[in-house]
Amino acid sequence: MEITVRPTLVSDAKQLAELYAQPKAYTGTLQLPKPSEAMWRKRLENMPDNIFSFVAEVDGKVVGNIGFEQAQSPRLRHCGEFGIGVHDDYHQMGIASKLIETVLDLADNWLQIKRIQIEVNTDNQAAIACYKKFGFRIEGEAECSVFRNGEYVNTYYMARINK
Numbered sequence: 001m002e003i004t005v006r007p008t009l010v011s012d013a014k015q016l017a018e019l020y021a022q023p024k025a026y027t028g029t030l031q032l033p034k035p036s037e038a039m040w041r042k043r044l045e046n047m048p049d050n051i052f053s054f055v056a057e058v059d060g061k062v063v064g065n066i067g068f069e070q071a072q073s074p075r076l077r078h079c080g081e082f083g084i085g086v087h088d089d090y091h092q093m094g095i096a097s098k099l100i101e102t103v104l105d106l107a108d109n110w111l112q113i114k115r116i117q118i119e120v121n122t123d124n125q126a127a128i129a130c131y132k133k134f135g136f137r138i139e140g141e142a143e144c145s146v147f148r149n150g151e152y153v154n155t156y157y158m159a160r161i162n163k
Contacts, residue, residue: 001058003095005102008053013040015062022088027148028124029085054102056095063090066099070111078114080107096130108162117159136160
């Protein structure tokens with residue numbers, strides 16, 4: 001299986017809406033169920049300059065997405081964060097790793113990012129293991145920080161420092 005990572009296009013809106021309509025994709029992220037193509041189109045058409053978005057494709061189908069945001073405050077420009085989603089049918093196939101590799105290369109080699117910080121639900125063991133593989137460490141836990149499926153769940157604050 002060949003995974004291609006490329007910049008996100010406005011024309012990807014329909015496939016991104018389909019991706020984030022998947023139960024694992026919206027429960028593991030901060031997306032809401034049943035996203036519309038119009039919402040995604042608007043988001044992609046109005047992407048700020050400090051946000052970089054990429055998709056992963058397999059056989060021409062968008063199966064993953066990552067958005068990386070560089071902080072804009074002068075004292076925080078060395079920091080960034082990302083959000084990532086993978087289509088439910090493509091978990092455990094290296095999609096997330098390819099997307100993370102893409103933003104780490106951008107952050108480390110082009111944007112002078114020293115610190116990347118992320119949040120992940122404490123019960124998302126697959127994501128936590130993936131992030132640890134790339135050098136992210138758990139720095140803390142936020143109680144009742146995300147409302148999902150009618151209940152509150154905790155999240156970990158994780159970060160990677162580029163030494």
